[in-house]
Amino acid sequence: MKENKVVFVPCETYQQEDVNYAIQEMFKELGGLQQYIQPGQKVLLKVNLLMKKPPEAAVTTHPALVEAIVNQIHTLGAQVIIADSPGGPFTKPWLKGIYHETGMEDVAVRTGAQLNWNFEQEDFSNPEGEILKHITLARVVKEADVVISLAKLKTHGFTIYTGAVKNLFGTIPGLLKAEYHLRLSDIRDFSNMLVDVAQFVKPQLNIMDAVIAMEGAGPSAGDPKKVGLLAASANPHALDLACCYLIGIDPKRIFTLQKAIDRGLIPDNIQELNIKGIDREDFKPIPFKVPVTSHSRHLPIPLPTRLDNFFYKILRPYPYFVHDKCVGCSICARNCPAKCIEMVDNRPQADLSRCIRCFCCQELCSYQAVEIKRGKLSKLIFK
Numbered sequence: 087m088k089e090n091k092v093v094f095v096p097c098e099t100y101q102q103e104d105v106n107y108a109i110q111e112m113f114k115e116l117g118g119l120q121q122y123i124q125p126g127q128k129v130l131l132k133v134n135l136l137m138k139k140p141p142e143a144a145v146t147t148h149p150a151l152v153e154a155i156v157n158q159i160h161t162l163g164a165q166v167i168i169a170d171s172p173g174g175p176f177t178k179p180w181l182k183g184i185y186h187e188t189g190m191e192d193v194a195v196r197t198g199a200q201l202n203w204n205f206e207q208e209d210f211s212n213p214e215g216e217i218l219k220h221i222t223l224a225r226v227v228k229e230a231d232v233v234i235s236l237a238k239l240k241t242h243g244f245t246i247y248t249g250a251v252k253n254l255f256g257t258i259p260g261l262l263k264a265e266y267h268l269r270l271s272d273i274r275d276f277s278n279m280l281v282d283v284a285q286f287v288k289p290q291l292n293i294m295d296a297v298i299a300m301e302g303a304g305p306s307a308g309d310p311k312k313v314g315l316l317a318a319s320a321n322p323h324a325l326d327l328a329c330c331y332l333i334g335i336d337p338k339r340i341f342t343l344q345k346a347i348d349r350g351l352i353p354d355n356i357q358e359l360n361i362k363g364i365d366r367e368d369f370k371p372i373p374f375k376v377p378v379t380s381h382s383r384h385l386p387i388p389l390p391t392r393l394d395n396f397f398y399k400i401l402r403p404y405p406y407f408v409h410d411k412c413v414g415c416s417i418c419a420r421n422c423p424a425k426c427i428e429m430v431d432n433r434p435q436a437d438l439s440r441c442i443r444c445f446c447c448q449e450l451c452s453y454q455a456v457e458i459k460r461g462k463l464s465k466l467i468f469k
């Protein structure tokens with residue numbers, strides 16, 4: 087089993103001096119950044135840049151955190167590349183606007199870090215994978231000597247929670263992610279694939295931006311929620327287990343955690359994690375509102391798989407397009423893995439019989455024009 091140490095440090099605001107101080111404390115508690123990075127190495131910071139949103143929207147990793155970490159890495163004589171393959175195509179025009187709006191462009195100017203403009207991809211054999219025996223990654227990831235993941239703590243319409251492990255899905259280039267959604271539409275298989283990706287990328291360090299997190303209709307349409315913490319671990323699964331506890335989500339509902347437990351990558355309970363930097367008695371859940379999707383796979387009574395699948399089909403939520411909010415950009419239609427959204431009179435219409443309920447449309451809509459709805463029976467069962 088990999089190391090289970092998880093460090094939490096308080097960080098009340100995104101004021102640069104507060105974040106700098108918290109980061110220094112965090113690295114001290116971890117035993118020093120130099121244990122992960124040697125002078126002259128190329129360090130990739132895998133940030134979460136889901137979409138073109140300003141930092142205060144709490145959708146993306148905050149630039150103050152990125153800046154503090156870049157500066158620390160530079161003091162060790164290493165180079166930094168800031169990278170992500172967010173939703174949508176992995177191309178220069180797409181990334182340019184995102185780097186600008188999320189504040190990454192400014193961080194690069196101020197610190198001298200590079201933004202990634204390499205859009206090549208590469209295939210690798212992954213014999214240890216349970217789902218992915220071959221894996222395609224953005225080449226920049228494997229060219230780096232060290233990978234540090236900087237995730238954002240948020241709820242998620244499909245996976246309920248997104249943190250350290252889900253952040254690494256952004257090492258898969260562009261629209262290939264949609265193919266994985268389509269091939270692995272069952273949340274259990276999809277989650278096991280995410281564990282494969284995390285195990286293959288193996289970041290040396292995983293850091294969680296939980297100063298202002300997101301609850302409700304995450305990962306892009308939820309509400310910012312103050313947590314006031316940064317967290318870190320060499321083990322992304324341990325970090326996720328600790329963060330799920332922190333936001334009051336039962337780990338049994340998070341299939342990436344269940345798969346990691348099954349694979350012996352983490353213990354099956356929070357008590358066995360080695361929590362540092364915060365007193366155990368102060369480490370209490372701050373309950374988050376979770377997306378409506380979270381009910382769909384959890385009937386009040388356990389049923390045989392076939393019956394469970396039957397009820398799942400009836401009770402599962404569905405995407406609902408709010409045409410008044412929609413601006414007709416067609417990003418949802420172009421990125422729908424099932425290709426079941428058609429633009430009619432400049433507004434999206436989904437063929438729900440083909441919809442795989444991945445909720446990529448909700449995730450990628452910048453205008454909060456996609457909601458996740460439930461039918462009457464579902465509402466009756468899951469009050």
Ligand code: SF4
Binds near residue numbers: 416418433451453
């Ligand atoms: S629902 Fe959102 S993503 Fe889809 S066309 Fe409308 S504004 Fe664009």
Ligand code: SF4
Binds near residue numbers: 425426
């Ligand atoms: S309509 Fe939305 S939820 Fe359904 S498959 Fe397309 S992107 Fe996924």
